[in-house]
Amino acid sequence: MITIALAKGRILVDTALKLRLGGLELPADVEDTRRLVVADEEQNIRYLLAKPVDVPTYVEHGAADLGIVGKDVLYEKSADVYELLDLGFGMCRLVVAGPEHTDLSNVSRVATKYPRYATEYFRKLGKQIEVISLQGSVELAPLIGLADCIVDLVETGRTLRDNGLVVLAQVAEVSARLVANRRSYQLRSTEVDHMVSRLRTV
Numbered sequence: 001m002i003t004i005a006l007a008k009g010r011i012l013v014d015t016a017l018k019l020r021l022g023g024l025e026l027p028a029d030v031e032d033t034r035r036l037v038v039a040d041e042e043q044n045i046r047y048l049l050a051k052p053v054d055v056p057t058y059v060e061h062g063a064a065d066l067g068i069v070g071k072d073v074l075y076e077k078s079a080d081v082y083e084l085l086d087l088g089f090g091m092c093r094l095v096v097a098g099p100e101h102t103d104l105s106n107v108s109r110v111a112t113k114y115p116r117y118a119t120e121y122f123r124k125l126g127k128q129i130e131v132i133s134l135q136g137s138v139e140l141a142p143l144i145g146l147a148d149c150i151v152d153l154v155e156t157g158r159t160l161r162d163n164g165l166v167v168l169a170q171v172a173e174v175s176a177r178l179v180a181n182r183r184s185y186q187l188r189s190t191e192v193d194h195m196v197s198r199l200r201t202v
């Protein structure tokens with residue numbers, strides 16, 4: 001049996017679609033069940049429904065052989081896993097955003113859910129910043145003077161627009177990735193390769 005950790009939430013519907021298009025028989029209720037482990041007995045696959053930020057942890061520790069999660073989470077967690085495939089959905093951008101005309105060379109406080117990305121981005125610009133760590137609604141921080149700007153995901157741009165903020169710079173492009181545990185990649189290479197080729201052709 002091979003175990004795959006899937007990120008619950010925003011990317012789960014597209015993840016299930018991709019797996020089904022790849023010929024995998026996911027249980028019909030996978031997108032809205034409260035069960036955290038769902039099995040496909042026929043194909044000998046077990047799916048773990050995990051919080052996105054925890055998917056790299058399950059894979060790194062071998063609790064799952066494979067995982068599907070956004071590149072943003074993967075990079076931020078710097079998990080020791082193999083990244084096998086860009087799955088081509090969950091597309092968005094990680095950006096620096098703030099009030100129009102913000103001068104990035106004058107920024108000192110940056111609000112974000114992504115401290116690693118933010119610190120590294122500004123370090124490359126030669127700037128040391130103070131990270132204000134938030135868990136959501138990050139756009140609020142520059143509006144009320146908690147931070148000079150934010151590092152956050154943008155998809156349609158609506159959240160920025162509705163809050164009078166603009167993209168100041170792009171940090172990274174984000175999409176869902178297939179990752180593998182390092183040992184599983186070696187010891188279960190037939191099953192892993194099979195999964196990669198199923199998902200690659202979709």
Ligand SMILES: Nc1ncnc2c1ncn2[C@@H]1O[C@H](COP(=O)(O)OP(=O)(O)OP(=O)(O)O)[C@@H](O)[C@H]1O
Nearest residue numbers: 008009010011052070071072073090092153154155
């Ligand atoms: N517009 C978007 N905003 C946020 N994440 C997006 C967007 N588009 C795609 N994604 C992907 O979806 C993932 C976030 O999913 P989701 O919002 O369900 O997780 P979360 O932030 O952990 O949520 P929560 O904290 O509410 O459980 C991101 O890691 C990213 O890879």
Ligand SMILES: O=P(O)(O)OC[C@H]1O[C@H](OP(=O)(O)OP(=O)(O)O)[C@H](O)[C@@H]1O
Nearest residue numbers: 136137138152153154155156157158159
């Ligand atoms: O460009 P848009 O299409 O507006 O999408 C971007 C917004 O979506 C995400 O927030 P989410 O809805 O996950 O809520 P959160 O702020 O609580 O993380 C992200 O953090 C942005 O705030």
